[in-house]
Amino acid sequence: MTAFIDKLSAAWTANDSLLCVGLDPDMEKLPEQLQWEPNAVYTFCKEIIDATADLACAFKPQIAYFAALRAEEQLEAICTYLHENYPHIPIVLDAKRGDIGNTAEQYAREAFERYRADAVTVNPYMGFDSVAPYLEWKERSAIILCRTSNPGGSDLQFLKVDGQPLYQHVARLVADKWNTNGQCGLVVGATFPHELEQVRQIVGDMPLLVPGIGAQGGDIPATVAAGRTAAGSGMMINSSRAILYAKPAAGENYAQAARRVAQETRDAINRARAA
Numbered sequence: 001m002t003a004f005i006d007k008l009s010a011a012w013t014a015n016d017s018l019l020c021v022g023l024d025p026d027m028e029k030l031p032e033q034l035q036w037e038p039n040a041v042y043t044f045c046k047e048i049i050d051a052t053a054d055l056a057c058a059f060k061p062q063i064a065y066f067a068a069l070r071a072e073e074q075l076e077a078i079c080t081y082l083h084e085n086y087p088h089i090p091i092v093l094d095a096k097r098g099d100i101g102n103t104a105e106q107y108a109r110e111a112f113e114r115y116r117a118d119a120v121t122v123n124p125y126m127g128f129d130s131v132a133p134y135l136e137w138k139e140r141s142a143i144i145l146c147r148t149s150n151p152g153g154s155d156l157q158f159l160k161v162d163g164q165p166l167y168q169h170v171a172r173l174v175a176d177k178w179n180t181n182g183q184c185g186l187v188v189g190a191t192f193p194h195e196l197e198q199v200r201q202i203v204g205d206m207p208l209l210v211p212g213i214g215a216q217g218g219d220i221p222a223t224v225a226a227g228r229t230a231a232g233s234g235m236m237i238n239s240s241r242a243i244l245y246a247k248p249a250a251g252e253n254y255a256q257a258a259r260r261v262a263q264e265t266r267d268a269i270n271r272a273r274a275a
């Protein structure tokens with residue numbers, strides 16, 4: 001298996017894209033013609049994947065959307081579909097796990113064995129022994145929450161510890177101590193470009209998952225300016241709802257609408273990279 005960072009770097013180049021397409025299937029927002037289909041979640045995600053795969057550097061299924069619908073088997077089938085048809089595009093399973101070592105071993109097996117994800121999002125709050133089991137999977141990645149995109153992230157992440165906000169301690173800890181094998185990434189919201197810039201300065205070229213453009217209103221040029229590496233990449237900039245539930249224009253179906261918005265988003269990111 002190719003190491004996560006190598007697979008991601010190849011996808012950045014092959015698709016000339018920093019766009020991560022989030023797969024958050026919400027039954028209430030699914031197109032009407034799918035509402036009565038037994039495998040609606042699978043069909044919807046497959047159509048979105050086929051419509052956007054040449055525009056994306058990663059796909060990020062959010063596990064809660066599948067679990068809430070008892071659709072984990074459809075998530076497994078989607079991951080298999082991705083491996084068979086788009087093996088060059090990494091799967092980031094968004095699960096935000098965090099638990100004691102023994103339990104974390106099971107979460108890691110769930111992400112990496114059951115779903116065969118290339119990376120999984122992980123919460124750092126319980127410390128290194130809660131993250132270490134993911135790093136045992138040498139070709140996979142743990143993407144650790146640092147400065148999340150939601151307003152309430154400030155409740156804890158901005159607390160000052162030794163004069164520095166907690167999120168900066170997380171960035172330093174991961175960069176200096178946890179990332180011994182180059183397997184770690186960080187989550188930093190596009191809604192906080194100033195903090196994104198701070199994190200980029202601390203962690204060098206570490207890959208960052210950057211959600212918060214699209215439905216959450218993050219600014220693409222500000223995000224790219226703050227988070228890109230010297231090589232002009234280094235990020236998976238995620239958009240979920242704005243792509244998945246794009247309103248079809250006249251004559252378009254939902255997958256075509258998703259493709260149009262994904263292309264506009266990828267191109268807006270690339271214009272900002274070139275600026």
Ligand SMILES: O=C(O)c1cc(=O)[nH]c(=O)n1[C@@H]1O[C@H](COP(=O)(O)O)[C@@H](O)[C@H]1O
Nearest residue numbers: 062094121148149211214215216239240241
């Ligand atoms: O880890 C994440 O992906 C994540 C971290 C974060 O700080 N904020 C955040 O929105 N996310 C996820 O990114 C996606 C954002 O979706 P949209 O707001 O619809 O683009 C959702 O799946 C969130 O769960």
